[in-house]
Amino acid sequence: xxxxxxxxxxxxxxxxxxxxxxxxxxxxxxxxxxxxxxxxxxxxxxxxxxxxxxxxxxxxxxxxxxxxxxxxxxxxxxxxxxxxxxxxxxxxxxxxxxxxxxxxxxxxxxxxxxxxxxxxxxxxxxxxxxxxxxxxxxxxxxxxxxxxxxxxxxxxxxxxxxxxxxxxxxxxxxxxxxxx
Amino acid sequence: xxxxxxxxxxxxxxxxxxxxxxxxxxxxxxxxxxxxxxxxxxxxxxxxxxxxxxxxxxxxxxxxxxxxxxxxxxxxxxxxxxxxxxxxxxxxxxxxxxxxxxxxxxxxxxxxxxxxxxxxxxxxxxxxxxxxxxxxxxxxxxxxxxxxxxxxxxxxxxxxxxxxxxxxxxxxxxxxxxxxxxxxxxxxxxxxxxxxxxxxxxxxxxxxxxxxxxxxxxxxxxxxxxxxxxxxxxxxxxxxxxxxxxxxxxxxxxxxxxxxxxxxxxxxxxxxxxxxxxxxxxxxxxxxxxxxxxxxxxxxxxxxxxxxxxxxxxxxx
Numbered sequence: 001x002x003x004x005x006x007x008x009x010x011x012x013x014x015x016x017x018x019x020x021x022x023x024x025x026x027x028x029x030x031x032x033x034x035x036x037x038x039x040x041x042x043x044x045x046x047x048x049x050x051x052x053x054x055x056x057x058x059x060x061x062x063x064x065x066x067x068x069x070x071x072x073x074x075x076x077x078x079x080x081x082x083x084x085x086x087x088x089x090x091x092x093x094x095x096x097x098x099x100x101x102x103x104x105x106x107x108x109x110x111x112x113x114x115x116x117x118x119x120x121x122x123x124x125x126x127x128x129x130x131x132x133x134x135x136x137x138x139x140x141x142x143x144x145x146x147x148x149x150x151x152x153x154x155x156x157x158x159x160x161x162x163x164x165x166x167x168x169x170x171x172x173x174x175x176x177x178x179x180x
Numbered sequence: 181x182x183x184x185x186x187x188x189x190x191x192x193x194x195x196x197x198x199x200x201x202x203x204x205x206x207x208x209x210x211x212x213x214x215x216x217x218x219x220x221x222x223x224x225x226x227x228x229x230x231x232x233x234x235x236x237x238x239x240x241x242x243x244x245x246x247x248x249x250x251x252x253x254x255x256x257x258x259x260x261x262x263x264x265x266x267x268x269x270x271x272x273x274x275x276x277x278x279x280x281x282x283x284x285x286x287x288x289x290x291x292x293x294x295x296x297x298x299x300x301x302x303x304x305x306x307x308x309x310x311x312x313x314x315x316x317x318x319x320x321x322x323x324x325x326x327x328x329x330x331x332x333x334x335x336x337x338x339x340x341x342x343x344x345x346x347x348x349x350x351x352x353x354x355x356x357x358x359x360x361x362x363x364x365x366x367x368x369x370x371x372x373x374x375x376x377x378x379x380x381x382x383x384x385x386x387x388x389x390x391x392x393x394x395x396x397x398x399x400x401x402x403x404x405x406x407x408x409x410x411x412x413x414x415x416x417x418x419x420x421x422x423x424x425x426x427x428x429x430x431x432x433x434x435x436x437x438x439x440x441x442x443x444x445x446x447x448x449x450x451x452x453x454x455x456x457x458x459x460x461x462x463x464x465x466x467x468x469x470x471x472x473x474x475x476x477x478x479x480x481x482x483x484x485x486x487x488x489x490x491x492x493x494x495x496x497x
Contacts, residue, residue, distance in 0.1 A: 053258050054305045065297040075259070075305075087300070100303035102257075131260040131396050138393040139267060139400075146270040150278050154269065154309040154327060157285065159293040167290045171341065172483040173432035175298065 050089070050101040051125075052077040057100035063088035066168075066179045069161045070094040076106040076127060256361055258305035258325070264399060265306070265325030268360065271404045272313075272321050272329055279314035279332055287493035288312060291341065292328060292348040298430040299349075299423070301356035308355070310348065312497075318445060319455030321407050322351040324360040331455070335497045337444040341490040342437030342480045345428050350438070353423030359416050363406040368398040411459025418461070418469050425474050434482070435474040439467050 052073045060067030063085045070093050073079065079091040079101070087098040104125040128134075140146060159167075165179055256264075279285070288310045296308035308326035313319070318337060320330040328351045338344040354360065406412060412420075425435035442463040449457050460466070471477060482490075 054303045054307075056307070057303060065302060097302050099301045125257060127259065129260075130257070130392070131263045131399075133263070134389065135393050135396050136263050136267060138389055139396055142393070142397075145274060146267070147273060148266065148270050150273050150311070151266050151269045151327065154311050155306060157289045157309045157311070158307070159290055163290065164294050164297065167294055168431070170489065171486040173486075175431045176429075 047080045047082060048103075049078055049105075050081055050103055051106040052079065052096075052100055053102040053104075053106065053125075054100045057096055059091065059094040059096050061094050063090070063095040064177045065097075066165070066175060066177065067095060073100075076108045078105070261358075261361060262305035262325040264361070264396070264403070265323035265327050267396070267400050268323035268403050268407070269327040269329070271400060272323065272407070275408065276313040276315050276317075276329065276331070279312040281312065281496060284494055284497060285310070285312055287489075288330065288335075288344070288348065291345060292352070295345060295349050295427050295431055296326065296352050299352050299356045299427050304355070308352065317453070317455040318449055318457070319459075320347055320351050322354045322360065324355065324358065324403070326352075326355050328352070328355070332497050333448075334445075334456070335494055337448055338441050338494075339444060340437060340440065340480050340482045341486050342428070342433045342482055343441035343444070344437075344490065344494075345431070345433045346424055346435075346438035346441045349424035349427040349433075350420050352427060353420035354412070354416070356423060357416070357419060359412055359420070360403050360407070363412070364399045364402045368395050368402060407459075409458075414461045417466070421466055421470050422473055425470060434480045435470070436478050436480045438470055438474075439477045440480050442467050 052075055055075050057073040057077070059070045059073060061070050062068075073096070079089075079096065081089040081091060081101075083090045085095075088095045089098060089101060102125065104123055106125050106127055108127045140148065168175060168179055292310040293308050296302060304326045306325055306327075308328065310328045310330065312335065313329050313331045315331040316333045317331050318333045320328070320334050322328045328348065330347055330351070334347055335344060338347060411417075421438060424438055428435045428437060445456065446463040449463065451457055461469075467477065
């Protein structure tokens with residue numbers, strides 16, 4: 001029994017150190033959580049408005065390319081960005097990729113007066129300004145040898161989300177983040 | 181690897197911080213060039229006003245628009261990129277005949293559009309679309325915005341779906357890095373800026389449309405000359421290869437498919453020929469460059485189901 005005394009003191013020491021370690025780990029975890037929930041500047045802004053800069057923006061259920069398609073948004077649509085994760089922005093119904101969004105407001109139709117007003121604004125982009133359908137038409141008229149028929153046909157080559165998922169499954173592919 | 185545009189959109193949303201640090205040197209050069217244009221517009225408008233060509237009100241408006249456009253035109257919108265890409269595509273199709281095998285084209289679109297989804301720029305204004313060209317040349321070309329063309333000759337260099345994925349992912353790399361747009365001469369951009377400046381100072385007139393169309397035509401020539409005749413710089417090609425390896429890995433393809441394809445290409449390529457022989461670095465150099473990123477080459481061993489569908493889809497290629 002005599003021997004047990006220093007032994008138990010030693011054990012207590014270990015136990016106390018264990019408690020201290022546990023406390024330190026707990027403090028670190030709390031610190032980590034606090035750091036993680038401190039919002040980035042963009043998130044701190046909260047509900048920042050951005051515009052869709054592509055014809056059809058895909059809104060997905062998860063911030064992943066294989067997330068289920070929830071809906072599509074058209075060119076110029078305004079969205080409220082609630083939070084961001086990597087290259088993905090959370091908006092009302094789901095997640096949208098950064099490449100589909102611009103912080104500028106896109107004005108689809110503007111009168112002559114608006115053109116002057118908006119041209120001096122940095123936060124606004126006029127749809128159809130610069131190289132547009134009209135310029136393409138003028139170029140086509142000057143170059144009748146150019147055939148846009150196949151370009152139009154190419155644009156008709158589309159692949160749905162379901163077809164893509166089947167293609168991935170049947171090819172025995174395992175993409176990063178899995179498939180939903 | 182992210183595109184400047186993606187980064188830019190999110191950086192601006194993040195309080196406009198760090199733009200100067202992360203934006204590429206090319207962007208910086210472009211911005212510098214356009215700042216100069218703002219000054220030129222100002223000088224030009226003052227001269228025009230003092231000589232009585234336009235009123236002082238119009239001159240003020242023109243100066244203001246010139247400044248605004250000088251800032252915004254550097255950021256060629258995805259919509260403008262789309263129209264540039266459509267005409268680049270039409271020029272490519274003037275040189276090459278489309279290969280109208282429906283099954284083969286359907287297959288390259290399934291493969292290419294799936295790869296594009298995992299790129300850093302999955303969304304472009306008009307989306308990604310792929311077309312096989314009926315040519316024995318070993319070549320692939322991408323128009324800004326995502327119209328991508330690949331010859332039968334190049335598909336014959338691919339012995340697996342992983343190798344074909346490498347070809348398409350390399351072209352997607354050029355699109356996401358906006359290499360095509362960077363081939364446009366600065367002078368075209370500055371002349372287009374001047375025209376758009378005038379356009380926003382008054383109501384749209386026929387002459388402005390003609391001038392803008394001329395700038396458009398110049399931009400198309402710059403891009404197609406680079407794509408078809410001169411090729412991009414070696415560093416652009418290597419960065420497109422790196423992007424390809426990343427994209428392939430994300431979808432579950434073996435990046436060694438790129439080396440596989442390059443080895444086969446080396447066997448078939450006529451060094452003095454057209455297409456890739458003229459516009460791309462030597463395949464051996466590309467292999468050693470990509471090995472630095474993906475490790476030493478290991479032959480690709482695709483699952484039998486993947487190999488079977490690849491051979492079935494491209495049986496007549």
